[in-house]
Amino acid sequence: MQRPAPGLSRFFGSISLAVLLNLLVKPGWVVLENLVQDRLGHAAFGLLAALSSLTVVALALADLGLTQSGIQRTAAEPDFFTEHFPTLHALRGLLNVVALAALLALGWALGYRGAQLGLLAGIGGALLLTQYGLFLRGVFQGRQHFRTDAVLSVLEKLVLLGAVLALVAVPGALRLPSYVGARVAAAAFTIVLLYGLLRRFFGPVRARLSRPASRALLRQSLPFALITVLYGLNERIDMVMLERLASPREAGYYAGAYRWMDAAMMYAWTVLPLFFARFAGARPAELRQLLGLGQRVLAVPLLFVVAFVLFRGEVVFWQFSHSSGAEVARMSSCLKILFLNVLVHAFFAIYSTLLTSTGYARAVSTVVAGSVLLNIGLNLWLMPRYGALAAAWNTLVCVGFVSAGYVWLLARRTAIPVPGRVLARLLLAFGLLCGAWYVLRQGVYLSWYIETGLMAAVFGLIVLGTGLIRQSELKQLTMSNER
Template sequence: MLNFGPHLGSGRIKKFFGNISFVVLLNLLVKPGWVVVENLVQDRLGHAAFGTFTALFNWTLIVASVSDLGTTQLTTKRVAANPQFLSEYFPTLLPLKGWLSVLFLGLMVGSGWLLGYHGHTLTLLALTGASLLVMQYTQFLRGTLQAHQRFNTDAVLSVLEKALLLVLVLALIPVGITLDRYVGARAVAVLFTFVVLYGLVTRLYGRVRFRLKWEHARNLLQASLPLALITLVYGLNERVDMLMLERLASPAEAGYYAAAYRWVDAVMMYLWTVLPLFFAKFAFVTGKREEQQELLWFGQRVVTVPLLFVCAFVLFRGEVLFWQFTHSTGPELERMTLSLKILFVNVLVHAFFAIYSTLLTSTNHEKPVSWLVAGSIGLNVVLNVFLLPRYGALAAALNTLLCVVFVSGGYLWLVQRRAGVAVPWATIGRLLLAFGLLCGVFWGLQQLFNHWLLEAVGGGLAFVAILFGTGIVRVAELKALRR
């Protein structure tokens, strides 16, 4: 593709690229600081205690994501295609989501009791679950902003919760961090963010009077069911490892995995921040195959390029990310580092192929995607049952990698066969070449300097040259963006 396609145009790409840049900038200002603070929290609480919290948190994430029943993605798609959907269906959607949240909170606590959590641990599960259900409602409201292409406003709100939580946790450090205080701080941050967003949406679109119409509710739930299934399988696919580790291996193994996965989560936030923008854009051009293809080819580079550098650095210098764990032993640090490196190969695969899932789910191909991810979950659970008790966190990391390779291959097949959109194989090939050259640069710098900071700076400068040399970034495109 020479520069930008005729349907997207440099002007529209420039505006959309500006939205993406603003979102990423805000996340870079907040999210790295949060990762450092959470490392400190885990170091103070200990691997076993934090492993227990992580298992609780991931179980509530799974159930909370299901409670949405696909209504967030459905609303984003429908409002992007037809703004009248908001005024017609929101009087039903808002109370419906409230009752679903109450129902799923009960299911969450009951299922936690069946899993073996009792007493004070069950209370922590309930508080964590209630917070996540409120956060799920917040994400639903943010979907309306995305559908109206208010990406910059949505970007500010996307970091508000983490920024507030960062302040609250730092305030707890002088008085002492306990698990109860940590969970309470998360609840306060989530509730405050919800109140701010609800007030903003009310001001932008007017106050909505709740009128639960069962016919509308039934139609909405029928339409959102495929998206709900995808949400369920994605939630299980990403979060079941932590829960199974804590139950089948030990809380300490779950803590090691959590320490490694935290960095994965931090880096993957780039994807989970950028891909919803592409989801809204793909939904906006539903039925326009040429525009979808141009958007996909543009997105392939936007999504993949930044993660190539991060993955290469972690593969060569991942151990420096655990500098805060002063209370951990040498073998514990080695276990966390190896888990981290395996998980970042998983990030690399996501960097190349996650956008294909976004294209499929935003253009009415939810069912085949859900079956594909469900197969990945089955494979993951079987591998976990056999390998986690013996190999712990390392097995969880490897199983995750095998499953993401399986599901990514399916995405490519579905995009070509079902969506009818051409895969940019030449661009993928250039990106793979760039990553290989970058790894070679890191290896050479490691032999020459053996200092992570010098290697990172040298690798970054070399990466810029590699991007231009391989044709991934072109001078003509940069000039078009400046105009």
Template structure:
């Protein structure tokens, strides 16, 4: 669903135009920052507690449901108030309220899905996880023949969110029975106190990922926010690989907390698993990233060039994460959440400071460079913390081999562009060459492959 939605959202951006889509992007960014912390960590807390204790749900659900409702209302009012302070007025402020209400309802939906996850109903949860996007995709495709406007797009998103919520609420009620609301303040205080660490982490990561788009629209223009959003969309899609693979290593690292040798082996193995696929993707984007904007028929060559340059800068940021994100996973799995949170907070402060200085002059390009600089900042911090706190040796040799492989791959892409100059053929030939490079640099060996084949 994610790749399909990236393609559809490109089409939406092209049809709405950069000014309208930039406005939507900024409104979504501000609401996402607030919505990311709106449940104050209660969703993660509930999933964790219900999985460990089946009695938690019937005891605390009568308090959690109304508490979530009050939190939604309070944070919606906060969103509108923040929007007014930021200078939004009239119709735009109304759009912000609609987008915010939809996001808060989505948060409530995630909260209800937590009950399904905790009871191991993963198939049902998987279907519900794509229902909203699938419905929205159909609604957007249905709007294309009659004309897609910002108002209609926001309306379609609201309909998709509301329908998904009604379906899920009915399903949860059918599975677990109707819950009588009974707000007990002692339970509410306990829940909020225990969930606060989750809320802090959500706020930090929400700010870190979304503040650029909001600041671009406010400090520069909606068009610049749209250019950045068009590039960042591909970053978000590719980074899904990291967010899929890294949780697996999180569990492995946590299991080997008291075995440094095992953690060492996991790190050296995980370094290659996490980094290698992204090396190819990043090299392709650096040399042929402009082809990812084939759907933008209403943008000028200058606008397409600006988005492509932002994309290439942002994919250097992806490359940095490909090399060093696993060190954050190692740290958080070994009870080093606090220093990691301080690093992320420092990155946010650096990002906001750089944005205030550079955005008015350089726009979306400055936002892309600032994102890259902040990624370098936290990555250096991860390495330092792993060395000082985790007591695990950093695999410098493996990092050097991966860096050499990336350099050779870039050389292949450069040569193929001069000789072939057709992006699809270049990508296929570079893919075959990359396999050879992995063996040449000893990142992958014949002996390892033989062991894997024997096990399978």
């Protein structure tokens, strides 16, 4: 059997820590957001979700791929932080100001006025700070300080969780403006702490704007910039178009379901940046092994989550006591469609990470651009009539489109073969899990938590039986955690 690459067991441990911390914080945040939506109402929360999504799309201008480019170069060039980061830092600060102005102009053009523009400014400021925090965390990822980055990845959510709980506890305090204010305060606190940690680990965090150096950095980050903008459009434009083309209430239904998909995908967004940094610094001989590992690490937990939602997804809306049965049923339908997206991402998202980190960012951008155009066309056609359900189905079609593109690029552009055996085992494991769950539900009626516990045990046996996880790898993981 091939021995793990040097440092791979430690990398395993870093992934475990990042996932564990997000599992401790993210579910609490999702439950709290459910409560906030139930208190504010679907229409008010739909407006908030649309403004947040518009912010994510517009504020891609504040990054222009500098975060991913910085991670890649920090991992590959030991002197990058001291020699080039001051220019990168100053450039990023300037782009923050430009992006916020562009966001407000875009909001005005789309018809938002008065208090809505004020909310947009607050949300934009909060997400700018959050995105800026991701930029600063890139230094830790590039220097392979994955455990520190794992702790930082949940810090803002933990602070915000406490702030919103305080608002919920005070009668009448939870309103849209106070909720947005809490988000700004939590993001600002996190930035201050990040600066302190960067100074302690790597020395002074300087900012020095140089036109020649800035032009060079922007040219190098341009492929990543295009991907950042296109991914933002591809994932978030649905919410904005739904609120504008259908209604804020339909956007609220979609947000209630999308939140759970976003929570599940947080696992992927925690793991994939770690593999991005690992891919960028790996030797060619390591890439094939890392891809096979990443495919399994990403997919196995998500397969079980998808199966749970398909069979028992309605239980996640237990907090919506102010919603009608028809409203909960609509959110449940959206949820199950959206989790088919999670299934597709579980199989293929790692290919995008590999391609982007090894020089194929421009090709990936072309695929995502095609998906954006397809998504906008489908939204304009179907959203006015079908609302939130159209948004969910359109998202699934587009995810399938980009995933097929990743497979084609990996097979045609790289020397790394598509791990067909791993994919076959993952499909087999998911099919066996769904079959066993269906049989169990036909025979007896159990409480959802007992049923889920039994199926988790069954899935563990399926994973071992199909060879998706080997005992030697479990030993490596245990050893890394003990260290």
